[in-house]
Amino acid sequence: MQGMGENCPFEFNFDAATFKVGDLVSYRVTGSLSDFPFMGTLLEVHEEYVIISADPNDPDSHMRGTRESRPVVEEAEIR
Numbered sequence: 001m002q003g004m005g006e007n008c009p010f011e012f013n014f015d016a017a018t019f020k021v022g023d024l025v026s027y028r029v030t031g032s033l034s035d036f037p038f039m040g041t042l043l044e045v046h047e048e049y050v051i052i053s054a055d056p057n058d059p060d061s062h063m064r065g066t067r068e069s070r071p072v073v074e075e076a077e078i079r
Contacts, residue, residue, distance in 0.1 A: 010039060014069045019045045027052055027065055031075030038073075 013023040023042045028034065043062055044051035050071055055061040063078060065071030 012039070016067050016069055016071075019050060019067065021045060025050075025052065025071060027071040027073055029073050029075055029078060033075055033078070 010024055012026045013019060014026070019025070019042055021042055021044065025040055025042060027038050027040055029036070029038060038054065040052035040054050040063075041056045042050055043053050043056065046067070048067060050065050050067050051062050052065050052071060052073065053062045063073045065073040065077075
């Protein structure tokens with residue numbers, strides 16, 4: 001992640017205008033997990049929201065997030 005003093009081995013897309021399926025994104029979660037950064041893969045990109053997977057090989061691992069540079073996922077969406 002940026003600003004953590006080390007080079008991150010992942011390439012994240014932080015430009016919501018260019019999001020596309022398959023992009024890696026850094027996302028945030030509300031509630032008790034709000035202090036932690038998460039990484040996911042975009043499964044769907046819509047005008048107002050995105051569908052993110054923490055594990056693209058697990059069809060049940062998907063959650064809806066906001067469409068912004070670091071999407072926000074409601075804690076209740078985490079599976």
